[in-house]
Each structure stands twice: as structure tokens, then as C-alpha cells.
Amino acid sequence: MNYLDARRRMVATLRRRGMSERVLAAMEKVPRHLFMPERVRDSAYDDVPLPIGEGQTISAPHMVAIMCELLDPPEGGRVLEVGGGMGYHAAVLAELVGEGGKVITIERIEPLARAARENLAQAGYHNVEVVVGDGTLGYPKEAPYDGISIACAAPAVPPPLYEQLKVGGRMVIPIGSASQTLYLVRRVSEGEFEHESWGGVVFVPLVGRYGFKKV
Template sequence: MDEYFERRRRMVEKLKEELNISDRVAEAMLKVPRHLFVPPEYRREAYNDYPLPIGYDQTISAPHMVAIMCELLDLKEGMKVLEIGTGSGYHAAVVAELVGKRGKVITVERIPELAKRAEKTLKELGYDNVIVVVGDGSEGYEKEAPYDRIYVTATAPDVPPPLIEQLKEGGKMVIPIGNFSQYLYLIEKKKGKIEKRNMGPVRFVPLIGKFGFKD
């Protein structure tokens, strides 16, 4: 484990240098063992800054993208957060560190096998403040709404209306939008209206679902 910690430390230091990420995000990423969220054959690559396959044509996002999204969300202790696209569960673990034990992360995954594996890893690592739900993420998860923050780890044709409805007044959402050309957007809900800011080009797998792309 010492070997992996040293690799993780170097990864975080690189992100601090290149992206000037905050101490809070850096500390959260230093705590989460990314190598335990990837298939065993990719563990040696876990702390390199690029996506890795996790099965079912899905990937674990590159560390720099996780850091960028966490910074844009401006996560605080005690917040309730909705994640769309659990994948391996890594991003949810980083967010769980940032919202703390008083906070809560609900994460929705459409592929049952990935959801089961992520839930197992998260529980084994003690992330009791993360709830994994199997379902259509493009519809959000109304049962726990409203949310202080929402983020989507797959690209959508547009912002799914249910996610706007489930976002608290004053809340923030980060979501990639587009098909061949994709851009990351920061969405803010102010007085019932939505403000969108383009944060630059990205590359994500498609969001499949009622308000996403068709399978």
C-alpha cells in the first residue's frame, strides 16, 4: 500500500502544479485509493492522468477531470449531492470526502453489474454516506431531491429537465453536453432560472436514457 500511496501523492502534487487545485480537493483525492476502483490488470496505471476501462464500454474518468468537476461544484461539508453515472464509484468517493459524514452522495448507475461492484468497493472502504441506485440517470432521482449539487459523468444532448427540477435554488450542476463536440458546462439555478457557462471541451461516454442518447 505504501507504493500506491506514493504514486497517489505524486499524482495529487502534479494536479496541484498543473491545475492549481484547492487544498480541500487535493486532500480528498489523496485519501481515496483510486487503484481499488479499477480492474486489477490496470492497478499499476491507476495514478496516471488518463481514463481507464472498467468494463461494459465504460471508463473511470481521468484524475484531472475529477479534480476540475469537484472544483466547479464548490462542495461544502454537509451537502446532499446527486451523481449521474456511478461507474467504478471513484468520483463518488472523492465527493463523499468533500461533503463529509454529515453530507450525502446519491449516485445513479444504469448498468447493474457496475453499480453492484461500485457499492461493494465503497462499503469496504467505509463510505457509508454514499447510496448507489440502479436506474436511468437522465431522470435523476426524485426520491432524495432537492440536491445542493448535481454532476453528470456522461455527455448528454442537453441538460435533462428532471435534473434542473431536482436542483435546489442556488444550487450548481456540472454536466458535459454534446455528441461529437462535447463541452463541460457549469449550471447555476438562480431565482428559478438557469445560467450556463461553457468551461471548455471534454470527452465523455454518452448518457443513455429517456433524456439522454438512445442506446
């Protein structure tokens, strides 16, 4: 299969959906198929979510594009991702922040985190750190963050993530159980946050101290 052509077709489809050129340029650079189990690799550029093992999925390309566009991380910025999977979304974020920026991605499932490290190294991304742990607690060691991206549905925004977001920063998070809504959260001051709804979505549940399932 010609993955480069497939990736270009994927980007062309997303362009017709009105995605920003900045996000499209990042997604065109990332070899999505390298972040997939071999059994689904030939479907890597289809605009659908795909299973990656351990009961988890990789989001459809259009959802990755939407979340990255809402987050809009600055060049040279620091981003926290919760629910790293096999590393694809982190790679797109790494393209957006550039070599002067950094992405911390938290994955609670050790085999997926291990695969993410290998995939990111193979694809040449050295500004991403993969952490195994409870993503609802964030990663205070590298806080505050310009952006926080959560790829699992939460019952509410975990308090530690509010705390770790920089003033002026953005968070993108799906909230809900049977019915989920994607929210853009902006921290406008030390104690004030704005929440904006961006429509219905479907994600796996967030697991952790402040998630639907506790660990």
C-alpha cells in the same frame, strides 16, 4: 506497487495544474486503485481515463478534480451523481460533503453498480447510496440537491435534473456528441439558471430517456 506514493505523486501533479487544496485533500484520501478492475490497477494514479468494463471508463484524475472544483459541494450537503461507474468519483464527493452529507450515485449497468457498492464499502464510505436506474430522470426521492454531477455527455440538460437542483445549487455536465463542452449550471432562482462553458471534454454518451440513447 506502492499505491500511497503513487497517489501522492498524482496529487502533486494536480497541484501544479492549480487545483484547489480542498479538492486535492479529498483526492489524496481516496484509494483510487480500489475502484479499478485489477487488470488496470497499476495505472490507477496515471492522469488518463481507463477502461472499467461494460464499454465504460473512469475519468482521468484531472477531470475528476475539475468537476469537483466546479461543483464545490458544501460540507454537509447532498449531491447527486449520474454515471457512477465503479464508485471513485462518488468517494471523492463523499469526502467533500463529509460524514454529515450524502451522495446518491446512479449507475444504469448493474454489474458496475454492484462493484461500486463493494468498492465503497471496502474503502469505508457509508454516506454514499448506489442506485441502479436511468440517471437522466435523477432521483427525486432525495431532491433537492446542492450539487449534481453528470459523468456522461448529454444532448442537453435533462429536465428532471433542472427540477431537482436546489436554488443556489450547481450542476456540472458535459453536453454534445462529436464535440462536447463541459458546462457549469447554477440555479439562481426557481425559474432561472445560468450556464457557463468550461471548455472541451470527451465522455461516453448519456443513456436514458433524455440521453442520446434511449432505454
